[in-house]
Structure formats: structure tokens, C-alpha cells
Amino acid sequence: xxxxxxxxxxxxxxxxxxxxxxxxxxxxxxxxxxxxxxxxxxxxxxxxxxxxxxxxxxxxxxxxxxxxxxxxxxxxxxxxxxxxxxxxxxxxxxxxxxxxxxxxxxxxxxxxx
Amino acid sequence: xxxxxxxxxxxxxxxxxxxxxxxxxxxxxxxxxxxxxxxxxxxxxxxxxxxxxxxxxxxxxxxxxxxxxxxxxxxxxxxxxxxxxxxxxxxxxxxxxxxxxxxxxxxxxxxxx
Numbered sequence: 001x002x003x004x005x006x007x008x009x010x011x012x013x014x015x016x017x018x019x020x021x022x023x024x025x026x027x028x029x030x031x032x033x034x035x036x037x038x039x040x041x042x043x044x045x046x047x048x049x050x051x052x053x054x055x056x057x058x059x060x061x062x063x064x065x066x067x068x069x070x071x072x073x074x075x076x077x078x079x080x081x082x083x084x085x086x087x088x089x090x091x092x093x094x095x096x097x098x099x100x101x102x103x104x105x106x107x108x109x110x111x112x113x
Numbered sequence: 114x115x116x117x118x119x120x121x122x123x124x125x126x127x128x129x130x131x132x133x134x135x136x137x138x139x140x141x142x143x144x145x146x147x148x149x150x151x152x153x154x155x156x157x158x159x160x161x162x163x164x165x166x167x168x169x170x171x172x173x174x175x176x177x178x179x180x181x182x183x184x185x186x187x188x189x190x191x192x193x194x195x196x197x198x199x200x201x202x203x204x205x206x207x208x209x210x211x212x213x214x215x216x217x218x219x220x221x222x223x224x225x226x
Binding site for chain 2: 006032034041042043045089093099100102103106
């Protein structure tokens with residue numbers, strides 16, 4: 001049973017445009033959410049996180065939105081750059097600082113020049 | 114970058130043979146994890162450790178065992194490898210009292226023939 005789902009395996013966006021990656025979760029007990037970015041032949045790296053007490057968190061070109069009632073979060077990248085081409089994983093935990101993360105399947109983002 | 118080293122980085126073995134993957138950290142972090150990454154499944158937790166000699170199972174622990182005799186080393190053992198254990202294995206670490214953010218190693222690609 002996949003508790004965290006990324007239903008789009010891939011996404012292609014033109015350079016300079018907005019990239020929107022989506023993530024849904026089924027466990028209403030999840031309270032803290034993270035996004036990781038992964039390049040080929042490298043380990044995932046932390047990108048941005050959000051606690052359930054917020055509905056938005058920004059860090060430069062990256063913004064994460066959380067809709068708890070819909071059990072949905074999204075990552076917005078504006079403007080998209082070629083270096084953003086990677087696989088993006090969303091992850092969830094029961095509270096901030098909880099040591100076990102549940103990951104989605106990942107979305108491969110390709111930024112086209 | 115977090116000091117995490119995985120070895121070996123690549124391994125090809127035959128069904129039924131034992132395999133041990135090693136994760137070494139220089140950060141003195143309390144928590145260490147083993148994940149596997151497979152297409153369509155994202156990252157799934159195999160085992161994790163919350164201290165020396167303290168380990169617990171993750172969501173896909175069958176067929177795997179772990180040991181942590183020193184803070185810096187976390188070993189993952191496949192007692193008798195099967196083809197279904199062909200995967201990319203990632204070690205991760207996190208500090209206690211943190212936000213749950215994980216720092217990942219570069220991965221170990223295991224092929225079981």
C-alpha cells in the first residue's frame with residue numbers, strides 16, 4: 001500500500017517556465033513533508049520541507065504548497081533551469097524530526113532549452 | 114557535504130551467495146538507514162539504526178539483516194541473495210533532534226544473477 005504517491009512518472013517543461021510536481025498521501029497522521037532531488041549516479045539531496053502548520057514554504061526558486069484537507073502537496077520551481085532536470089521524490093513523516101520517512105515513487109523532471 | 118561512504122559501489126553476484134554492503138559516516142550522527150530504490154517504488158526503508166547495537170526493521174526487511182557495532186559503520190547483509198534483491202541501495206544518516214532531513218550516500222548498485 002503506497003502511502004505517498006507521485007502519479008506522474010515524468011514531466012517535461014520548457015526552460016524559464018514553471019515546473020509543478022505533485023504528491024498525494026493517504027495517511028492523515030503524516031505531519032511533516034520533504035522534497036528530495038536526485039541526479040543520476042548520486043544520492044538524493046534534501047531540497048525543501050514543510051510542516052503541517054503551514055500551507056506554503058519558499059526557498060528561492062522553490063515553493064512547496066500543502067493542502068491538508070486534500071492530502072496533497074506540490075513543488076513549484078520558478079523559473080525552471082536546465083540544472084533542475086532530475087528525479088524529485090516527495091517524502092512524509094509523522095512529525096518534524098521523526099526518523100522514518102516514507103517516500104513517493106519519484107517524478108523525472110526534464111527541462112528543455 | 115555529509116561524510117558518507119558506501120562500499121562497494123557496484124557489485125555483481127550470483128543467486129544464493131552472501132553479500133555485505135558497508136556504510137561509513139564521519140559525522141557522528143546517531144541515526145543510520147538503508148534504503149533500496151527500484152523503478153515504480155521510489156525509496157523504501159529496509160532497516161535503520163538509532164544507536165550502536167540498536168536497530169529496527171523498515172517496510173521491506175525480509176531477506177536482509179543489519180549490524181552496527183560502531184557509531185560510524187552500518188552494515189547491510191543479504192544472507193542468500195536473490196534476483197529480487199537486484200537494486201540500488203542507499204545509506205542515509207540523520208542527527209537526533211533534527212528535522213528528520215536525511216543525508217544520503219552515493220548508492221551501491223547490486224546485481225544478482
